[in-house]
Amino acid sequence: MPSLLSEKTDRELRLQVGLAGVLFVALAIGVIWYYFTPKYARVGYRPEQPVPFSHEIHAGQLGLSCLYCHTHVDDSVFANVPATQTCMNCHAKIQANSPLLAEVRASYESGRPVRWKKIHQLPDYAYFNHAVHVQRGVSCISCHGKVNQMKVVFHAESLSMSWCLDCHRNPTPNLRPPSEVTNLDWQPPEGKTAAQVGLEIQERLLINPPETCQACHR
Amino acid sequence: MLRVLLIFGALVAVIVGILGFRGHLGPGRPLMVFFDMDFQPKYQPQGQSAFFSDGRAQRTPPTGTVAFGGADFFGDAGAPTTNPDFLQADDVFYRGKEGETYVKRSPVSTDMPLLRTGRQQYGIYCAVCHGPSGRGNGILTEYGFVEIAKLTDPRVRSMPDGQIYHTIANGKGLMNGYGHQIPPAERWAVVAYVRALQWSQNASMDDVPTQFRAELEKGE
Incomplete structure (x- = not known):
């Protein structure tokens, strides 16, 4: 029975599949090396805080x-x-009515803490x-x-x-x-x-x- | 062959397009794949708690209790010599008062390490308003703070040590108390350093040790 592909096409195809395999493995390794690390996952985390300090x-x-x-x-x-009291050391007088500090003043009056977002989390x-x-x-x-x-x-x-x-x-x-x-x-x-x-x-x-x-x- | 390379290039572009580069600034929470034991059922300092109504894991001490900082752990564990100041009952040291009057002299003996601590603490907390030399010209005067006490004034110079201590701890007029930021021993260090500042700002050449006089005269 004669082969379905000519010898040239066969060689070409084998080369292509081989190359695709090698590239795929390289890509997988590359993606894991570059992305599966805190250098990617954590660095640059910049949450919006309740007070724009x-x-x-x-x-x-x-x-x-x-x-x-x-x-x-x-x-x-x-x-x-810091405790809210530390903010109020100055902001009881400086920018005392700024809307940006509403959260701080509310915390000072109610005694409930400002809910800062923790950035560096071990x-x-x-x-x-x-x-x-x-x-x-x-x-x-x-x-x-x-x-x-x-x-x-x-x-x-x-x-x-x-x-x-x-x-x-x-x-x-x-x-x-x-x-x-x-x-x-x-x-x-x-x-x-x-x-x-x-x-x-x-x-x-x-x-x-x-x-x-x-x-x-x- | 070219087709394989083109598909590969497109794949890389799609992955980078979706995941971006390292160090990108943004509010996205750090991606966690394996949690392992990263988040354990325990309270961390200043952590949050859904159990308490104010949302804090750390509780405020009940009124009338004494904080355990600097407490007598050895005495508590049964050591024969105990620290009599366990309950911070020493009014002179902890409140700067003897009965109702301020103590004239600091109960802490002044030496160089104390003054160094005082200078460091003064630089952190006081210089912001009162200025590095105590003349009431700190950086905050540029931002609308007025009526800042000049520590070198005769009024403050003639204050008893205990009154300065009391002002640091509890504030006065527009100044908030710094008791929650500066612990008692360091407040006395600041008192000592304020005294040093007052002296240096009102000194004559006779107060300068002889070996430094030439240097100082050259500076002027």
């Missing part, structure tokens, strides 16, 4: 310290969102201690980005486990003098790189970040 104005333009509102990042496990089985990092010279910027330039805060880093471990294995680029932690515009002094400053800090404060499982999963 601008970190750019408060932390950038006015130069308020991060600690004015997030009072206990330097001595507490978690970074607290899994519940990961234990992150803010105080330890802040006290040791890891700047806010390392995990939260240039918040003092953000009108609306967004998720700037992936906060994935490998991202945590990158820094725990080599912390020097992210270490600075602990007094400069909340200075988001800090630059290493002339003639030194951030890593060189970080190395000095690491040696001075005996920083030895744990890489064991129970450091974060306990």
